[in-house]
Amino acid sequence: MPYQLLLPTHHAKILYKLIAVSNCNATKYISGECGGTRVLVLIGGIVVGASIMSIVAFICYCIRKRAILRNQLSAKRLISEASGSFNVPFYPYKEIHKATNGFSDKQWLGIGAYGTVYAGKLNNNEWVAIKKIRHIETYGIDQVMNEIKLLSSVSHPHLVRLLGFCIEKGEQILVYEFMPNGTLSQHLQKERGKGTLPWTTRLSIVTETAHAIAYLHSSMNPPIYHRDIKSSNILLDYNFRSKVADFGLSRVGITDESHISTAPQGTPGYVDPQYHQNFHLSDKSDVYSFGVVLVEIITALKVVDLSRRSTEVNLAALALNKISQGRVNEIIDPFLDRDTWTVSSIHRVAELAFRCLAFHGDMRPSMTEVADELEMIRGCEDDVTIASLSVASSSSSPYNRGKVAGVGSRRVVVPQMISNCLTKSKENDMSLDSLRNPWLSEQTSPSANSLLGNVIQ
DSSP: OOEEEEEEHHHHHHHHHHHHHHTOSEEEEEEEETTEEEEEEEESOHHHHHHHHHHHHHHHHHHHHHHHHHHHHHHHHHHHHHHHHSOOOBOOHHHHHHHTTTTOGGGEEEEOSSEEEEEEEOTTOOEEEEEEEOOBTTBOHHHHHHHHHHHHHOOOTTBOOEEEEEEETTEEEEEEEOOTTOBHHHHHTTSSSSSOOOHHHHHHHHHHHHHHHHIIIIISSSOEEOSOOOGGGEEEOTTOOEEEOOOTTOEEOOTTSSOEEOOOOSOTTTSOHHHHHHOEEOHHHHHHHHHHHHHHHHHOOOSBOTTSOGGGSBHHHHHHHHHHTTOGGGGSOTTSOOOHHHHHHHHHHHHHHHHHTOSSGGGSOOHHHHHHHHHHHHHHHHHSOOSOOOOOGGGGSTTTTTOOTTSTTOOOOOHHHHHHHHHHHHTTSOOHHHHHGGGSSGGGOTTSOGGGGGOOO
């Protein structure tokens, strides 16, 4: 019975010569087919068949080894490119392995959609965060190089710093500055901390985050669109200052066009519905995602929660419905203080979130406008009269910030001053009523987010 093998032409010729050299009693036939060569060998003995199988195995081994060498050369080229062009330090795998004690569970910090993060100490004995990328189809070497390229080209106090990388032994690893207080999401979901993150701290975090995103959109040329703005990508340092992280999905914009076309990627619940519908990515896609974060700091609810009613699974849809009906108080985190200034500023942030979550990108504010308005809302706190300026020594903790001695956790403020301050910051805003009409149509509502079928836990 003949054996038929389809091999690349040059490998088939090698096989042909080996058969000829073996001087076996066989009929040999070679023909071209679909870019390869079909080898038909009519053999008369079991010994010759075994020999040919050994030859085939040897050829397969050579092909595999060649592919490995090609990947190693590609990795070396990428290392050279990153180290030279991007000026990012390269760390050998053995140093990374040692720094994390062999990626010990004791140094595990968290796990995300694309990798696992460990704490580690490198040569300078300072703590760093080491992200080991998971081997998945949607996040590969291109995303790693993209993040290295983008983070090496930006500089902002509220963007996480990339300290180095490692592409070796089949692993892709990124080294970042260490953020000891975890993520905004962890604090809102009560996964970290000893209490509720105060409203003043939440407001400061999103204001700093807005400035960082505005920098990417407006100060970089061409602009950079993050594409994965979410509370779990907002890291917090020792003083609870924010650092935006995870640029693997980021894209460089086009300055002479309003958008670029790319397949929608991101986290369910945060993805711009217009981007998901027509593949048009723009700076307003980040604005939508940031609007969801604003709703998160108000409610401390999960962005996607299948335990909620079907119309409220998506937090953005839930918030839009409540805000448009003037029922913001119903969704305020019950653990937050309800003093006059806090409630007033929460309502202002809710209105800003409403504008950020508009279905049509043209109706959303720019990130620069968002940052300016948040700065104005935060600044109103300084303009109100506080009965006592004596703060307990523990007030340095963000979980005690805003408490005034003698009055427990309540501020004593002058309501009229708050009203005047907030009214002033509202003068140039679009009215809430003018934004409600586009949401009356079910067609324009993001409540039926088709991404919910792919929830990332």
